Amino acid sequence: MSTYLIKSAAILGGEPTDLVLRDGVVAEIGPGLDAAGGEVVDATGLVALPGLVDLHTHLREPGREDAETVETGTRAAAMGGFTAVHAMANTEPVADTAGVVEQVWRLGREAGHCDVYPVGAVTVGLQGERLAELGAMADSAARVRVFSDDGKCVWDPVLMRRALEYVKAFDGVVAQHAQEPRLTEGAQMNEGELSGRLGLAGWPAVAEEAVIARDCLLAAHVGSRLHVCHVSTAGSVEIVRDAKRKGWDVTAEVCPHHLLLTDELAATYDPIYKVNPPLRTAADVAALRAGLADGTIDIVATDHAPHPHEDKDCEWAAAAFGMLGLETALSIVQETMVDPGLLDWAGVAERMSHAPARIGRVAEHGQRLEVGCPANLVLYDPAVRRVVDPAGSVSLSRNTPYAGRELPGRVVATFLRGVPTVLNGALVR
Ligand SMILES: [Zn+2]
Numbered sequence: 001m002s003t004y005l006i007k008s009a010a011i012l013g014g015e016p017t018d019l020v021l022r023d024g025v026v027a028e029i030g031p032g033l034d035a036a037g038g039e040v041v042d043a044t045g046l047v048a049l050p051g052l053v054d055l056h057t058h059l060r061e062p063g064r065e066d067a068e069t070v071e072t073g074t075r076a077a078a079m080g081g082f083t084a085v086h087a088m089a090n091t092e093p094v095a096d097t098a099g100v101v102e103q104v105w106r107l108g109r110e111a112g113h114c115d116v117y118p119v120g121a122v123t124v125g126l127q128g129e130r131l132a133e134l135g136a137m138a139d140s141a142a143r144v145r146v147f148s149d150d151g152k153c154v155w156d157p158v159l160m161r162r163a164l165e166y167v168k169a170f171d172g173v174v175a176q177h178a179q180e181p182r183l184t185e186g187a188q189m190n191e192g193e194l195s196g197r198l199g200l201a202g203w204p205a206v207a208e209e210a211v212i213a214r215d216c217l218l219a220a221h222v223g224s225r226l227h228v229c230h231v232s233t234a235g236s237v238e239i240v241r242d243a244k245r246k247g248w249d250v251t252a253e254v255c256p257h258h259l260l261l262t263d264e265l266a267a268t269y270d271p272i273y274k275v276n277p278p279l280r281t282a283a284d285v286a287a288l289r290a291g292l293a294d295g296t297i298d299i300v301a302t303d304h305a306p307h308p309h310e311d312k313d314c315e316w317a318a319a320a321f322g323m324l325g326l327e328t329a330l331s332i333v334q335e336t337m338v339d340p341g342l343l344d345w346a347g348v349a350e351r352m353s354h355a356p357a358r359i360g361r362v363a364e365h366g367q368r369l370e371v372g373c374p375a376n377l378v379l380y381d382p383a384v385r386r387v388v389d390p391a392g393s394v395s396l397s398r399n400t401p402y403a404g405r406e407l408p409g410r411v412v413a414t415f416l417r418g419v420p421t422v423l424n425g426a427l428v429r
Pocket residue numbers: 150151152177229230276277
């Protein structure tokens with residue numbers, strides 16, 4: 001196997017040092033190391049982080065290969081510094097059987113740009129009527145540990161309770177898309193003074209918070225693990241904070257776009273800003289940043305949601321919910337958390353690598369960058385600035401909300417088991 005000598009990388013932003021990657025692991029760390037015939041990568045000025053892990057990616061395959069495929073989505077992941085992604089279950093067909101999750105898992109292995117961990121649906125066809133074959137998916141070659149009806153909420157409290165009880169047998173977790181369906185019928189954007197003025201149906205914060213509160217109580221009641229997807233309101237942060245204070249086994253994620261963008265953007269009527277849950281107020285953004293900084297919110301997850309041109313380039317009410325996220329996540333986290341001094345690089349590694357791997361029970365990723373660990377890492381240049389050009393994306397879709405925006409930082413290289421998937425800021429293949 002190949003050998004790489006990385007010169008002068010700042011591990012977690014610390015003092016520059018060298019790393020030798022050999023036979024898929026970090027073989028040596030220290031100053032003045034020798035290449036010994038290996039390829040040299042000059043990492044002067046670059047921060048080295050463990051390979052990022054996304055707990056919430058939509059790869060769209062099978063079924064919507066016009067939006068994204070496992071191949072193109074994992075390319076985007078590698079370009080964003082990710083070495084592992086969890087692929088959400090709302091495909092066509094839905095990933096609710098061992099057969100479908102194994103198909104996605106196999107496609108990930110064939111693509112080879114990052115490891116793909118399929119998420120299993122909680123209910124058959126995401127219909128919210130009866131439980132899917134959770135045990136069969138857990139026992140399959142894909143070894144599913146994260147279950148979610150994401151895109152839809154497991155609204156029925158009896159089904160949610162049963163799912164929470166069931167996944168305990170194999171140390172799984174239910175990742176809830178918290179959206180009270182009746183309170184959000186036809187909802188288009190955050191409910192507030194602005195939604196009234198724009199004439200778009202409002203999406204009240206309580207529709208998210210009520211489900212999170214109920215699920216925290218249910219998880220505590222049955223003694224199971226709960227993960228809350230894409231927390232978007234200040235009230236949700238408070239509920240999760242309270243659950244953690246009580247010692248309940250609840251984790252939560254925030255998406256990069258909810259750390260940066262606000263509902264004011266809906267005033268453009270540009271559906272590029274239409275997302276589920278919706279962009280909220282500046283006060284919510286501040287609470288999300290504070291919650292991520294103090295550990296109330298455990299992780300950043302992208303909710304990378306590719307859509308073809310025709311599903312986004314239409315009037316707001318008809319447009320699909322969702323935006324791209326993989327290729328810009330680290331830059332947004334730098335802009336919103338690192339540059340303002342809310343997180344250091346060790347904090348970023350915890351929230352974008354260690355913690356998501358722990359929640360997803362992925363042993364092969366999210367390890368500390370130490371001698372002997374799998375050589376999954378990203379080299380990142382925090383000093384450069386770039387203007388986002390959708391045409392430069394390697395995703396099959398172009399629905400980034402950051403087009404034309406200047407962002408800090410760039411992924412220079414991503415290594416998966418010691419082999420580069422991205423080098424000099426470009427895909428290796
Ligand atoms: Zn969702």
